Every structure is written in structure tokens, then in C-alpha cells.
Amino acid sequence: MGNKQTVFTHEQLEAYQDCTFFTRKEIMRLFYRYQDLAPQLVPLDYTTCPDVKVPYELIGSMPELKDNPFRQRIAQVFSEDGDGHMTLDNFLDMFSVMSEMAPRDLKAYYAFKIYDFNNDDYICAWDLEQTVTKLTRGELSAEEVSLVCEKVLDEADGDHDGRLSLEDFQNMILRAPDFLSTFHIRI
């Protein structure tokens, strides 16, 4: 791989390689995907570390995310200020965690944050209701939804405090070996 690209300095690219699970080629490919989202906004020269944020509406319109029921939460969790507008760093971070090389604990941590709608470090009954509603798109009645939330808390709440902490969530993920392959967005 020659140093033909002029987007990043050598150190920047090395740093990205060290901090994400991507190779140099994939990082460049991701950069061009990011740039395609907003060609006028994103400069082709990142050597000066410009402070550019692509608004959430464009991120949410990516083909990999546009039909995902949790796309807004994903963008919010990985963006800098929690509003869904992402810099290139956030963008690379997001796809690095969602790639197949990320370890289970890292994915579990971010999945927990995605399902934690009110950002209080716990998945409470309200968060669960939001999750179930997004997953079933109004097919279930309100009574069924609350029954589901009750059952989930019954099954997964280890210390019986009425909500799921990160440890409960990670413990539950250990029993679901499919999690690694389903919490994966291919780009």
C-alpha cells in the first residue's frame, strides 16, 4: 500500500488503524462513504483536523441504517453530543464497534447504551417499552407490551432492583451466543 492518499497524514491513518478494527484500506473506503453523505460539507483534506459534523438526517439515510428501527438511538449513542450529528471520528467508531471484529463486551456495552433510551445507565421498564414498541411497530397491544416488559425484567434482572444494569445485560448476553453475529452492520 503506497502513500498515495492525501486525505490523512501518515500518523492520523496509523492512529485510526490502532484505535479501530479496520485496515487502512477500509478506513479510506469508510471515509469516502462519509464524504459521499455530504460532499459540500466534508472536505477532502483531513490533515488539518477540520471540525465537521454530518447532520443526523443524512446519517440516517444511509442504506445500512435507513430501515433499522434503532437508527436514531445508534446515531445518538455514537455522536459527540448525543444529538445524532456525527464527526468522522464518531462515524468510524460506530462502524468499528458494529463490525464483526469487535469483542463481545464492547458490543454489549454499546448495545446497552442504545437500549437505554433515557440515558440513566439503567434499562428501566420505560426503556423496555420503547424498545419493544420499536421492534414490533405497533403490532402488539399496550397490555401485551407491558406483559413483555414484566417478563424481561423477571428473567434478566439479577439483583432484583426493578431495572437492568450493565452487568445484568452482559450476563444475559453471555447466554445468547447469537448476539455477536446479530449485532453487526456490514459496510
Place this chain on the structure above:
Amino acid sequence: MLSDDHVNEIIIQKLIASLIPMTSRDRIKAIRNQPRTMEEKRNLSRGGLTITTEDEGRAKAHLTWWKIVDKEKSKQTHHILQLNCCIQCLNSISRAYRRSKNSLSEILNSISLWQKTLKIIGGKFGTSVLSYFNFLRWLLKFNIFSFILNFSFIIIPQFTVAEKNTLQFTGLEFFTGVGYFRDTVMYYGFYTNSTIQHGNSGASYNMQLAYIFTIGACLTTCFFSLLFSMATYFRNNFINPHIYSGGITKLIFCWDFTVTQEKAVKLKQKNLSTEIRENLSELRQENSKLTFNQLLTRFSAYMVAWVVSTGVAIACCAAVYYLAEYNLEFLKTHSNPGAVLLLPFVVSCINLAVPCIYSTFRLVERYEMPRHEVYVLLIRNIFLKISIIGILCYYWLNTVALSGEECWETLIGQDIYRLLLMDFVFSLVNSFLGEFLRRIIGMQLITSLGLQEFDIARNVLELIYAQTLVWIGIFFCPLLPFIQMIMLFIMFYSKNISLMMNFQPPSKAWRASQMMTFFIFLLFFPSFTGVLCTLAITIWRLKPSADCGPFRGLPLFIHSIYSWIDTLSTRPGYLWVVWIYRNLIGSVHFFFILTLIVLIITYLYWQIAEGRKIMIRLLHEQIINEGKDKMFLIEKLIKLQDMEKKANPSSLVLERREVEVSLEAALGTPGTRDLRFRRSVQEGNPRA
């Protein structure tokens, strides 16, 4: 009261302290696994970290790797300084190695097959159907490797001394494998048994040894690769098998993020709602006890079904065996070129029809959990396929090999080639014709049926069956991996096209990881070990044919190794090889001691695992107790506060959340952030 920033600073300091003693490779891995933003990770990896604290006007604390290392250096004496230089040399070497590994993985990724196609399949059908295609791609790698090995070490040398092929070529050879192909590198019989020597340079190439060692190396690599994959899958998927896995929690939290197509997502949401409803209704249903009569009927239904299915399998095997013998007699007298295709045709028909018969048993048997139904069907199909391969191997090794035919190894190779080809043709016809017809029926004629769903288990079993045949056939037909490569390639595209046209996404959750673990285990246990047994019997017990192949004239195949060891023992430079052979490989005592050691280690590990299970259970109970304690203390604190508030209305009252936080800080129980750091440090620590 500790501020957030202060807590963060302490955590980062602890993190850096834990990262210093690590090697740079482990450090990179630990930083990469940290759930932090890119900026923080970059700062950590660069080694420069600016921590600003606002309270009490503290000055910026500036930690760098080099500063710490320098501090350490100045304390050391001279010769340890030299050691540090060595360590720095090693660091730069490891950095260069890491960079070369990165570029190698880049190259491998760029030639990774079918990435885009797999993304489209996953986008429409989800992870479960994707697992079949991943399995196909993984098997393709085995065949590519075997082919490269065979090609380099036995086919190319054979080409250099190839005799002219005097037979005629008609188109039928592609199907029957006889005729022109008999005298090509395709079959065992064509290979020379001489030591190839070109020119007077003296570099000689012993074809006998090359043949047996290449095949051995192929199979050994496959063995270790299978073992390694199986162990990885077991480790990832069977962490806590004895704890009952909650049904509905997994449905909620394991949404398939790979599904990206709009219609597929909507369908998946609908299917998920149905599954959740079913799950809820299972709860609400009382656990009805069956009467004795009902139990008896059910049990007898199971018995009858099992007896019938086993009977059908045994009947098929007997039919195949007698047909094979009859075919052999028939071919001796008549010479109809198409008649050799009868046996493969019948075997493929059995493989197609009998699983359908097995799935009709579902109407008679009733299982409580649909999962049990899937397993029972799977076991019956596996038994059928393995017994057919078993009976064919018995026929080949007992009848064909001892029949006194001129070149029995080539005959076996041709048989395997025909079986494989017929299986492939049937699979293509099924994809293009059968599934297409099913779609027409489902959409136009009987619209209540709808589109069919991709039967992952059946297709994976077909792949395993084909791969078993390839492994058996490698010895008799060295070009077989190449043929299987082409077949897998074509099959990927045909299955893909048929999938897109004729199938709908799966409606039920399919435990892809556990099933894949089971299938890889299946590939290892009856399939590969059966192949090893067959080849062991061939090499150690059968007499090679007298005038064809690399082992012609020897009393047993293994005698080539014996004579090689004998020639080596006359040369002084290679006596160590002879020693290893005589005392390690050929000695019974060595294997006895080795087995004993392996059994002892297994027993110890088993006991350790049992102890850990007990530990997990105790810790789980402890978590529950701690939670109860926390609730109790919080209630008490709030009650006390209420009492105090009633007594003194103007005193400060903490919110419940603040009570929790201060309780955590006081008790030293970890909050979310601290645990995050703790776990990442554990992950980052180099494994012994």
C-alpha cells in the same frame, strides 16, 4: 463528594498504570477494546494525555509515556539502561511486525470472496441464512488449500513424466469419469511409482513418498483446522450451558442488525410480534398434565416413528449394497457406458426422497417444543447419510479392493467422482426446477402455502455429505478438491439466485451460532473421523494393485514408509528420523504414556470446570443478596430522612438517586463506569 471529572481522571490514571507494563501489541488491543470515544483512544495510544481539572484551580497534569519511562530510566543503574534499549529495539521490531501483519490482512481482505453478495443476502434474509453461505465459503477454503497442495507436490511432477494418452475422448467422460480420464492425472492409476530424475543433476523426487506425504499433510491440516474452529465455536457458544436461557429476553435484545432491506425489516417485525405472542401465550397456558393414556399413545408414536425411520435407513443401505454388487457383475459381462450411472442415481434419489418421508413423520409425532422436532429430524437425516457413506466404503474396501480388478483404486476414484457429480446435478436441478415449481404452486395454485423458507439444516447436511466424499476420494482421485471447488463455486451462485427468486425470509428465530457449532462438530466427528478410519484401513490393510499407481507391487501401502525408513537407517545423517520413527511413532509404550497424560489433564480440567460452575452459582446468589441489601438500606435511609424531615422541615433532603450514588460510594460497590474500566483492564491483560 467526588465530581465526575475527578472520578474520570482517577480512572484514566489507573488505566494508564495498567497499560504501562504491557507489551505494545497488548496495549493496542486493550486500547482498541475500550468503550471510549476516538479522541480519548487516540490520546491514550499516542501516550499524551491532557487532564484538566477545573475545581480548586489545579494545574494541568500532563502525563506522557516518555515522561514515565524517563523517570523509571533515571532510577535505574547502567546495565538495566542497556536492557531498556534492548526493550526499545524489540518494541520497534514488534511495531514493524504489526504493520506487516496489517498489510497482509488487507491483502487477504481484498481477495475475500463474495463480500457484496453476502451483504445483500444478509440484508434480505438475516444472519441465519447467511450462516449457510458462510459455511459454504469456509468449506471452499479447505478445498482450495487441498488443491494447491496436491497440485504443487504430486500433479505437477506427474505432468513432467506423463505418458501419452492413447484413449479416445467422447463427451460422456464428464459424467462417467471413465474412458479418456482414466489415463490422466485425475486418478491414482496414472501416477508413476518411480523416482523422477531430470538431467544429471541428481535431484530426485520419490513419487511414492510424495504421494503419501502430500495426502497426509492435506488431511492433517484439515484435522487441525477443524479442531481449532470447533474449539473456537465451543468457547464462544457454550459458556453457560446449564443456565436456562430465557426465551423472551433474547428475542428482544438480539434484533438482527444485518437485515437492511425495507420489506425484510417489516416482515421481520411482524414475525417477531408473532413469536412474542406465542411466547406469551405459552406462559399463560397452564402446564396441563397428560393422562396416562395420552402419554402411552405419544410414547408409542415415538417408538413406531423411530423404528420405521431406522428400518427405512437400513433398507436403503441394503438396497445400495446389493445394487452395487449386482452392478459390478453386470459391468463385467456387459459394457454399457451409461450403466455405471445407475448406482449414483439411486443414491441421490434416496438422499432426496427419504428426508421428505422423514418430515412427514411430523404429522404422527407431536413434540412439546418445536426445537426438539428440528433436532430429531436432523439426527435421522444424519444417520441416513452416514450409513449410506458407510455402506459404500464397506463395499469399496471389501469387494472392489479384493475383487482382483486391474486397477481397483482408480475404480473407487471413478465411483466417488460419479457420486459427487450426480449429487451436484441433483442439487442444481432442485434449485432451478424444484424450488421454482414450488414457488409457482405456492403463489399461483395454492396461495395459502405462500413462499417456502430456506431449509438451512438440509442444505448444510448436503454440504457435509459432499465434503465427506471429497475427503475419502482424495487418496484415489487427487484432482477431486479441484472438482469440488468448481462445484461449490457454481452452487453458491445457483443457491443465491434461487434464494432471491423463490424464498421468503425465515419466520422463526433460528439459533444460528449453536447450530453452526453443531454442524462443525458433525463435520469433525462422524464425517472426518470416518474418513480417517477408511484411509487407515486402506493404507494398513489393503494390497495395492499390481501394475498401476505409485504403490504398485508393494504388499501393503504402508510398506513404502517402511522401506523409506530402512533406506534412511543406512545414511548416518538421518538417523534421528529413524529414531523418532522407531521409538515415538512405532512404539506402544509412548502412546500408552501419552494417552495416560492426556486423560489425567482432561480429568483435571473437567474438575476445574465443575468447580467454576459452583463458583458461578454462588456468585449469582451473592449478587441477588447484595441487591436485596441495597434495596433494604435505601428504604431505611429514605424512611429515616422522612422522619427527620417531619421533625426538622428545613433540613436538606437528598433525592433517591443521590441516596443511591452516595450509598455506592460509601459501600465501595462499583458504578457503571468503574466496572467498564475494570473489565477492559482484565481483557487487556496479556493472557498467560
